[in-house]
Amino acid sequence: MHGIPDTPVDVYVNGRKTLDNFKPGDVAGPLNLEQGDYDIALTKPGEPIGSAILTVDNAAVPGGGNVSLAAHLDAAAQPRITPFVNDVSKVAAGKARLIVRHTAAAPEVDVRAGGTPVFKGLTNPNEAKGDVDAGSVQADVVLAGTDTVAIGPADLNLKEGTATIVYAIGSAEGKSLDVVAQTITGLHSAPGGVPSGDGGQAGTGVHTWWYVLTSVGVLLLLGGGVRLATARTGRK
Amino acid sequence: MTVRDRGALAAVAAGVAALTVATLVACGSQPAEDVGADEAANLATATPTPSARAAEGQSVPVTAGKLPAGAKIVPPVRLVIPGIDVTATVNAVGINERTNEFEVPPSVDQIGWYRYGPGLETDAGSVVIAGHVDSAKQGRGAFFRLRELDQGDTVTGTGSDGGERQYRVVAREEYAKTKIPLGRYFARDGKPRLTLITCGGPFDAKARKYRDNIVVTAVPA
Numbered sequence: 001m002h003g004i005p006d007t008p009v010d011v012y013v014n015g016r017k018t019l020d021n022f023k024p025g026d027v028a029g030p031l032n033l034e035q036g037d038y039d040i041a042l043t044k045p046g047e048p049i050g051s052a053i054l055t056v057d058n059a060a061v062p063g064g065g066n067v068s069l070a071a072h073l074d075a076a077a078q079p080r081i082t083p084f085v086n087d088v089s090k091v092a093a094g095k096a097r098l099i100v101r102h103t104a105a106a107p108e109v110d111v112r113a114g115g116t117p118v119f120k121g122l123t124n125p126n127e128a129k130g131d132v133d134a135g136s137v138q139a140d141v142v143l144a145g146t147d148t149v150a151i152g153p154a155d156l157n158l159k160e161g162t163a164t165i166v167y168a169i170g171s172a173e174g175k176s177l178d179v180v181a182q183t184i185t186g187l188h189s190a191p192g193g194v195p196s197g198d199g200g201q202a203g204t205g206v207h208t209w210w211y212v213l214t215s216v217g218v219l220l221l222l223g224g225g226v227r228l229a230t231a232r233t234g235r236k
Numbered sequence: 237m238t239v240r241d242r243g244a245l246a247a248v249a250a251g252v253a254a255l256t257v258a259t260l261v262a263c264g265s266q267p268a269e270d271v272g273a274d275e276a277a278n279l280a281t282a283t284p285t286p287s288a289r290a291a292e293g294q295s296v297p298v299t300a301g302k303l304p305a306g307a308k309i310v311p312p313v314r315l316v317i318p319g320i321d322v323t324a325t326v327n328a329v330g331i332n333e334r335t336n337e338f339e340v341p342p343s344v345d346q347i348g349w350y351r352y353g354p355g356l357e358t359d360a361g362s363v364v365i366a367g368h369v370d371s372a373k374q375g376r377g378a379f380f381r382l383r384e385l386d387q388g389d390t391v392t393g394t395g396s397d398g399g400e401r402q403y404r405v406v407a408r409e410e411y412a413k414t415k416i417p418l419g420r421y422f423a424r425d426g427k428p429r430l431t432l433i434t435c436g437g438p439f440d441a442k443a444r445k446y447r448d449n450i451v452v453t454a455v456p457a
Contacts, residue, residue: 018296027301094331094352157306160352164304180301190418192336196435197446199370202380203439210258217254224247231241
């Protein structure tokens with residue numbers, strides 16, 4: 001995720017150019033990597049890796065993990081790279097995950113949905129997250145503890161079974177605050193069951209009366225048979 | 237022949253009759269066997285995801301980080317299954333918050349489409365529609381005869397866009413509710429398919445519950 005205003009870059013992973021002219025506000029990926037440590041370097045487009053403007057050495061990529069690298073401004077408006085481990089665990093049926101990351105040169109903020117703060121006191125470079133009912137919400141970002149809107153409002157369409165990651169980027173001072181979104185799909189769960197009948201008219205298998213009938217039949221046969229047999233023996 | 241003998245003979249005859257009836261009932265109560273289970277399972281096989289590779293040679297897709305917009309989904313609004321005389325209104329339904337189960341429409345002559353999964357427009361995954369087999373209060377439901385469907389039967393779904401889409405039944409399966417692989421039937425990947433679900437199997441009169449689910453899988457015809 002590229003959140004440094006006005007600064008397109010080339011991205012190098014372990015010395016190899018992976019992204020060409022990657023623009024602010026864009027999201028690249030997924031890139032599948034073996035578990036391990038990676039060196040990341042950002043250069044101005046076309047410039048050699050030796051004159052990188054930003055580097056991270058030995059960024060850990062855990063096996064089976066899902067990591068987003070954010071190139072962004074810190075609270076003091078200095079460019080940096082922050083790795084975020086994405087929560088890609090399954091969400092319950094009917095739910096969606098909302099993750100908000102503060103990657104802007106801005107003070108502490110609250111995130112509101114429908115005017116109610118849902119995440120409070122979020123600071124750079126941290127995230128807040130929660131699983132919420134899937135659907136649309138109107139969200140905005142305000143300075144912590146105030147009603148002063150810093151970003152938004154915007155309609156968020158939180159699709160069931162996905163994680164929507166919203167990055168606050170840019171700079172408050174530079175009046176370039178904005179949001180960048182990344183969506184991770186495939187986190188849905190199936191419902192717990194499909195209850196679809198309580199009448200019993202379509203029941204297969206046998207009822208209690210079947211066992212009664214069978215028992216009576218067997219008893220009659222046995223009783224009658226024994227009686228017949230003893231009667232004949234008696235007459236002899 | 238003595239009266240006693242006659243009584244005994246009558247008892248034997250009644251016993252034979254009772255057992256004959258019981259046998260006939262037992263045979264008639266056997267559920268139809270599953271058909272097409274393998275085909276249904278194959279449809280669900282996900283398209284393979286690329287395995288972890290080194291960075292070399294991979295092209296990395298770049299997208300504008302725009303807020304996600306609502307996807308264009310075509311909800312089914314009507315379902316017609318000529319083979320079992322079904323013409324039913326389809327409602328968009330979700331999850332019962334209390335039970336975490338599929339919210340089948342309470343009215344038994346209406347059926348429910350799982351609105352979180354794909355709609356009729358989909359080119360991947362399972363469009364799920366469930367309906368009541370019956371109800372204690374309302375009697376027979378729209379899917380009362382679902383278990384009579386067989387391979388080759390046709391199903392027509394009408395979307396909210398007015399378009400009709402034809403499907404062909406490839407499988408009918410019965411699973412104990414405790415064992416049904418719901419993840420497969422609610423998958424959003426694999427081949428496009430229509431999954432119809434209702435209840436069936438032995439009925440527990442005390443719990444007012446059927447033991448099983450009947451699942452019919454159909455593919456675009």
